[in-house]
Amino acid sequence: MKKIVSFCYVGLVLSLVLIQGVAQAAKPPYQATSPDGKTRMELTVNDQKQLVYRVTFEGNPVVDWSALGFQLTNLAVGENAVITKQTQRTNKEQVAWPLGEKDIIQNNYQELTLDCRSRGLHYKIIARVFDGSVAFRYVLPQQKGKEVIPEERTIFTLTDAYTIYQYNEESVFTPVAVNKLDKTCDFPATLTNGKFFISLGEASNDSYTKAVLAKGPAANSMAVAFLKDSVTTSADFQTPWRTISIATSAIGLHQFSDLPLRLTPPVKEV
Numbered sequence: 001m002k003k004i005v006s007f008c009y010v011g012l013v014l015s016l017v018l019i020q021g022v023a024q025a026a027k028p029p030y031q032a033t034s035p036d037g038k039t040r041m042e043l044t045v046n047d048q049k050q051l052v053y054r055v056t057f058e059g060n061p062v063v064d065w066s067a068l069g070f071q072l073t074n075l076a077v078g079e080n081a082v083i084t085k086q087t088q089r090t091n092k093e094q095v096a097w098p099l100g101e102k103d104i105i106q107n108n109y110q111e112l113t114l115d116c117r118s119r120g121l122h123y124k125i126i127a128r129v130f131d132g133s134v135a136f137r138y139v140l141p142q143q144k145g146k147e148v149i150p151e152e153r154t155i156f157t158l159t160d161a162y163t164i165y166q167y168n169e170e171s172v173f174t175p176v177a178v179n180k181l182d183k184t185c186d187f188p189a190t191l192t193n194g195k196f197f198i199s200l201g202e203a204s205n206d207s208y209t210k211a212v213l214a215k216g217p218a219a220n221s222m223a224v225a226f227l228k229d230s231v232t233t234s235a236d237f238q239t240p241w242r243t244i245s246i247a248t249s250a251i252g253l254h255q256f257s258d259l260p261l262r263l264t265p266p267v268k269e270v
Contacts, residue, residue, distance in 0.1 A: 027044050027045060028044070029042035029043055029044035029054075030042065030043050030044065030083070030086050030112060030114060031043070031112070032088065032110045032111065032112035032127055032128070032129040033110055033129060034109070034110065034129045034130055034131045034132070034133075035090075035092075035108045035109070035110065035130075035131055036131045038057060038058050038131065038132070039055070039056070039057050039129055039130070039131060039132055039133065039134065039246070040055070040056045040057075040129065041053060041054070041055050041112070041127050041129050041134045041136070042054050042055075042056075043068075043083075043112070043114060043125065043127065044083075045081045045082065045083060046065065049079065049080050049081055049082075050067055050069070050078060050079055050081065051067070051068045051069055051078040051079075051081040051083075051116060051125070052065045052066060052067055052068060053065070053066060053068055053127075053136070054066065055134055055244055055246075057132070057196070057246040060159075060196075061159045062158070062159060062196060062198065062244075062246055063156055063157060063158060063159070063244060064157045064158070064159045065157065066154075066155040066156055066157040066221070067153060067154070067155045068125065068136075068138075068153075068154060068155075069081075069118075069138075069152075069153045069154070070138065070149050070151065070152040070153050070154070070239070071149065071150050071151045071152075071153065072121070072140075072147050072148070072149055072233075073147050073148050075118060075119060075121055076118065076153075077118050077121060077123060077138070078118060078153060079118060080118050080119055081116055081117070081118050082116065082117045082118075083114050083115070083116050084115045084116065084117055085114070085115035086112065086113065086114050086115075087112075087113040087115075088110065088111065088112050088113075089110075089111050090109075090110050090111075091107065091108065091109050091110075091111060091128075092107075092108045093107045093108070094106060094107070095107050095261070095262070097258070097261065101257075102258075105258050105261060105262060107262045108130065108131070109128045109129055109130045109262075110128070110129050111126065111127065111128045111129075112126075112127045112128075112129075113125070113126050113127075114127075121140075122141070123138060123139060123140050123141070124138070124139040124141065125137075125138060125139075126139060128263070130259070130262070132245055132246055132247060132255065132256065133243060133244065133245040133246070133256050133259055134243070134244050135203065135241040135242065135243045135244075135259070135263055136241065136242055137204075137238055137239050137240065137241045137242065138238070138239045139236075139237070139238050139239075140233055140236070140237040140238075141236050142235070142236065143233060143234070143235055143236070143237065146232055146233055146234065147232070147233045148230050148231070148232055148233070149230060149231040149232075149233065150226075150230045151225070151226055151230075152211060152224045152225075152226065152239070153223070153224070154223070154224040154242055155216050155217070155218075155221055155222070155223050155224075156200060156213075156216070156221060156222040156223070156244070157216065157218055157220065157221040158178065158191070158193075158198075158220040158221065158222070159220070160193040160195075160220065161177065161178070161179065161193060161220055162177075162178045162191040162192060162193045162198070162220060163175050163176065163177055163178070163191060163192055163193070164176060164177075164178050164181060164185060164189055164190070164191045164213075164222070165189065165190045165191070166181065166183055166185045166189075167185060167186060168183070168184065168185070168186055168212075169186060178191065178215065178220055178221070178222060179215070179219060179220060181214070181215040182215070184212040184213060184214050184225060184227065185212060185213045185214075186212055186213075187200065187201050187202040187211065187212070187213065188200060188201035188202070188243075189201075189213050189222075190250070190253065192250070195248070196246055196247070196248060197246070197247045197248070197249060197250050197252060197253055198244065198245065198246055199243070199244070199245040199253050199256060200213060200222065200242075200243070200244060201242075201243040201244075201245065201259065201260070202240050202241065202242060202243065202260075203240060203241040203243055203259065203260040203263035203264055204238075204240050204241050204260070204263055204264045204265070205240040206238075206240075207231075207234070207237075208231055208239060208240050209226050209227070209228070209229040209230065209231050210226075210227050210228075210229070211224050211225065211226055211227070211240070212224075212225055212226075212227050213225070224242065241263045243259055243260075243263070245259060
């Protein structure tokens with residue numbers, strides 16, 4: 001296991017060295033705001049032509065400008081990026097869920113879709129902003145053939161020193177400072193700085209490898225890493241959702257326990 005963790009960490013440092021200067025955005029960002037107006041996600045391309053994002057909650061920056069993207073065979077998606085189009089929509093619906101704590105799930109959010117290009121590759125970033133949560137994923141529409149994703153390059157650059165409750169599968173939760181993390185951590189992961197409690201999660205993993213969190217390239221940052229396998233894409237390929245939920249108490253994160261259900265399409269009847 002130690003060899004696998006070391007490999008993940010070294011690979012992250014080498015592959016992410018070009019994105020450490022993402023602290024400043026170059027252009028006015030595209031943005032989406034939660035229905036209650038308290039949670040906001042902004043996306044843009046910075047001076048290094050890297051696609052980046054940040055998240056604020058109740059006017060407080062929680063995730064600072066952080067890199068988005070992944071490696072696709074011989075192309076770094078998210079680098080040399082150009083945003084060509086934006087589309088926004090508001091979703092407000094009720095979903096019946098008789099098996100949960102509530103019979104009805106409220107699925108309300110604002111969605112922002114950005115059409116992007118890295119060199120000759122066209123792709124999309126879809127972001128949804130809920131009350132207290134954001135979710136985003138990458139989409140590769142209309143591919144002619146299969147491609148391989150050997151690594152994802154999504155970063156979560158926190159704006160303060162956080163403690164993460166590290167665990168892997170059925171292991172014990174161990175509180176450790178993000179800057180001192182020397183192991184990986186499974187999704188969902190809980191972090192706190194004493195003021196905010198954050199859950200970094202995943203949803204709708206249909207045809208992807210198991211991803212974990214590892215120490216990122218900058219101070220107080222986390223990065224998505226593949227534990228072992230690469231990913232082979234298919235037509236109209238979508239990555240899993242990466243989610244960030246924010247509360248002012250540990251118990252407050254419970255309100256987001258149904259977020260994966262809100263992000264996962266209903267099961268088709270057979």
